[in-house]
Amino acid sequence: MVALTDRAQPRLTLETREIARDTTTIRSLDWDRDRFDIEFGLQNGTTYNSFIIRGEKTALVDTSHAKFRDRYLEVLRQHIDPSEIDYLIISHTEPDHSGLVKDILAIAPQITVVGAKVAIQFLENLVHTPFERQIVKSGDELDLGNEHVLEFVSAPNLHWPDTIFTYDRGTQTLFTCDAFGMHYCSDATYDEDLSAIEADYRFYYECLMAPNARSVLSALKRMDKLGEIGTIATGHGPLLRYNIGELTGRYKEWSQAQAKAETTVAVFYFSDYGYSDRLSQAIAHGITKTGVNVEMMDLKSADSHEVRELVGLATGIAIASPPISGPGADIAETAIGTILASAHDKQAIGLLESGGGNDQSIYPLSVKFKELGLKQAFPPIRIEQTPNEATYKQCDEAGTDMGQLLSIKKTIKQMKSLDSDVDKALGRISGGLYIITAKKGDVASAMLASWVTQASFEPLGITIAVAKDRAIEALMQVGDTFVLNILEENKYQNLMKHFLKRFPPGADRFEGVKTQQAQNNSPILSEALAYLECEVVSRMECSDHWIVYSKVDAGRVSNSEAMTAVHHRKVGNHY
Template identity: 75%
Template sequence: MVALTERTQKRLTIQTREIAAETTAIRSLDWDRDRFDIEFGLQNGTTYNSFLIRGDRIALVDTSHEKFRQLYLDTLKGLIDPAQIDYLIISHTEPDHSGLVKDMLQLAPQVTVVGSKVAIQFIEDFVHQPFKRQIVKNGDKLDLGNGHEIEFVIAPNLHWPDTSFSYDRKTQILFTCDAFGMHYCSDSTFDEDLAAIEADYRFYYECLMAPNARSVLSALKRMGELPEIGTIATGHGPLLHHNVTELVDRYRKWSQAKAKSDTTVAVFYVSDYGYSDRISQAIAHGITKTDVAVEMFDLKFADPQEVQELVGRSAGLVIATPPASNSTAQAALGTVLAAAKEKQIVGIFECYGGDDEPIDPLSIKFTELGLKVAFPPIRIKDTPTEATYQLCEEAGTDLGQLLTRDRDIQQRKSIDNDLEKALGRISGGLYIITANKHGVKGAMLASWVSQASFQPLGITIAVAKDRAIESLMQVGDKFVLNVLEEGNYQLLMKHFLKRFPPGADRFAGVKTQTTENGSPILTDSLAYIECEVASRMECSDHWIVYSTVESGRVSKAEALTAVHHRKVGNYY
């Protein structure tokens, strides 16, 4: 039985559904949410999922975002008297899942809060009141009676340090919070339509899980010790039931590819301080686009030996300025400084937490140790905006490209000379892709462009994974294909070929107009075509982006498209 409230002006609704024996999903549907953490995509809103398990004793798994306070609490009271709830299982304490914990403790002061050691610490800092608690370790069990025995799987860094999974042996449901989720809002409780959700599933993985690929593999190994998993009850999006094996295997394949890199960057942050977690995630996402492995580490819960080992095996370090008053984080930072060595590269960012360690003295300490600066210190003076996250992602990509430069040169030299010349004879036109999404603009010079269909009219573009504009070309995004004119393309080509600093305005000094979809048109282009991304196919180091054509115009009917002839075919 599905019950939906009337949609409010902000289009917030609640869906409840029995998903197994004595198990109810309470799904908070946020239809219009167009921004979540660092993800630029999110064309389809999101959901915050909570679950009620009724054995002889009753457990609530996670709560919801505080924006759903009244809707959620009214719905919960309609299902059960909160005074009857025995346990509140906390999978993960980020506010979108634990935003109503304090409300629950007021409604149900008798409830025992169950979670990992780190989760309980976070809740203590959040609610500022006494509460019953039960700390669980990997393999611990909680017997609710009537066959509902809950086994806990500790899965840190997915994507916070406090994450745990909960497995109900009776229903074969694994509650995983952020892992295996997606920001996708629909009335469908389950994953019946794989084609509809797979782009969002992959994009969510790339943004939030790829920087923690090794932690994903550790969690998958622990999941393998459980009995059969029939349903994965995620914290965001539809629950996985029809495609569990397929979608879990995708996580494994993607994570194995990310983790196999012989180059690692350690990203040190403080998860519950300022914007440290979101900024670090944006930088980490940029790094992973270059096929460099990332290991994220919370300075607040750092073991000195683990910090020393991680720094020792890392080629690069990214460090958040920790709170000056937090002795644990400061001690961990001291361990990082003691273990850092020459030839490593380093990037430092502020957290906008109000008590940041001064960034300049910290930067000087690392340069005096002989480390090379990967990107200028990122100074956060206001609440981060879309442009801030773009700057952070591009800074991460620059760092990754710096680390992989020698490897890429060696790969270029390894290809057969005759073959590379033959490949170079495959010519293409010259185009500039331009996009604007929520005020974040991007541009890219392209020559791997081709018409791909008549019905509907469609084109394909090959976009390197480490291009900044790649984040603005997700399914549903709109952009413009600007066609360059033969004999009149040199200035535009020279401008867009240069290397831009992170966050720089690609269009400074360039004449532009604005299309209906908000993307810039280059005034000096021969023609332009407005497009919308329909699908993406992964091809090693590129994405093949298939897009439908919405409109276009030619400025000079007799002029010809500029043609790009390469000497070799194994690099641009």
């Protein structure tokens, strides 16, 4: 094992290890990365995993992030002369995995790049120099010799349109890039400790895979035909060896539940342009939180038939504006025309400009959809600067608004579905009135709550039921901190009225409210009777809610004589 460490912040280290016969991993450990795309507040950093397979010929599977350039190339040279590498397999072209492709080809121009057709097209724009290539699809094989026969599996949209898996029959190792991975950085190469990683595993799935649930199920079916899998060599986090059945089973269970949703939103984006893919993923994530299914489609690689078919089955459409001129503009114009021709007045529409600087304006596009009778799901979002945490959160909330709009009829039906006696009896369970406040980086949120109870003495702990479609839910992951503000009897009406409002995506929920800053950086409401500073320890899934268990770190009462406000409901099947 080799480790190189940069003592400057952030901490970047590399680990190498033999994971199978003739197979070495180079794991780039990014210990201090605290955010990844739409995922707010990574608690455990991340890793970028690369692999060397040696047969009679040698293949390198993926590279690393550009921030590891010098370290990665040094370690690679310690294990193999780059001139001896025959193939560079590109699982997909997202920069955190292909960021060093150009560097590899510069020192080893003899390499044949292996990837999906779309991946090779993307790389041509990334590398800008000629290179040998081999396009592969599901079922194609590459024989490296010494029993290392590689079989390729197409897995588009997991979570990139050009994704392929690679299965080495000789070692029963499946290289899956993003799929089955997680943003989790530790000294453990493998998944021995399931309890330590399962929260990050689920969070990663929710953010990146849930919006592509049907694609996940398709990939799992293709995997079933490969034979026994002894190791899943992921692109992020620990490799899977000890809990493969359990963890792939969870993907199947979660994806089946998502894919069964009665309502589908088509999310269209234009890869490699502006922040189209990232922002679209954030919108898709927000939609899936409401139980609505999402189908994402890259307009750069989709044909008109695929676009028309997806629009036809969708109840809602979200579009990240493509370029209006330059490379790809003709493809984009045709795709937008197809969407407009296929849309109808029973659908909802959401638009955003993706920040490429040459975007097709969302305002005339919005007018065209309005003329067709489509209902606006959220106000058009215009990106004028580099997206930050608040931008991604705005898109996430816009997606949630869209999902709630499209599922409102189902929600009303569920509210009326319980037997009236059961309904009324359940409503007799009373609770206090609280406002949860949280802040992470530039993102802050709040939620009115009544399903709160003390759960433990040692440590002092509480549980809170948080609906999956609440904006604050993304800030209540394991390791996150928040404040529970306890409202005062006969003095809660103003705060309750304020936080019951429906806030537009990205709106400041604390505007006009007096606050103080807690030690954990979350807002304390000055008018609250008492507050508790809390840290999330674990989460349990309960259909439409998460039960969030948190330890209490600090607290204070402003008026020891006052009583907590109590909430009495008449029915128990809605708030």
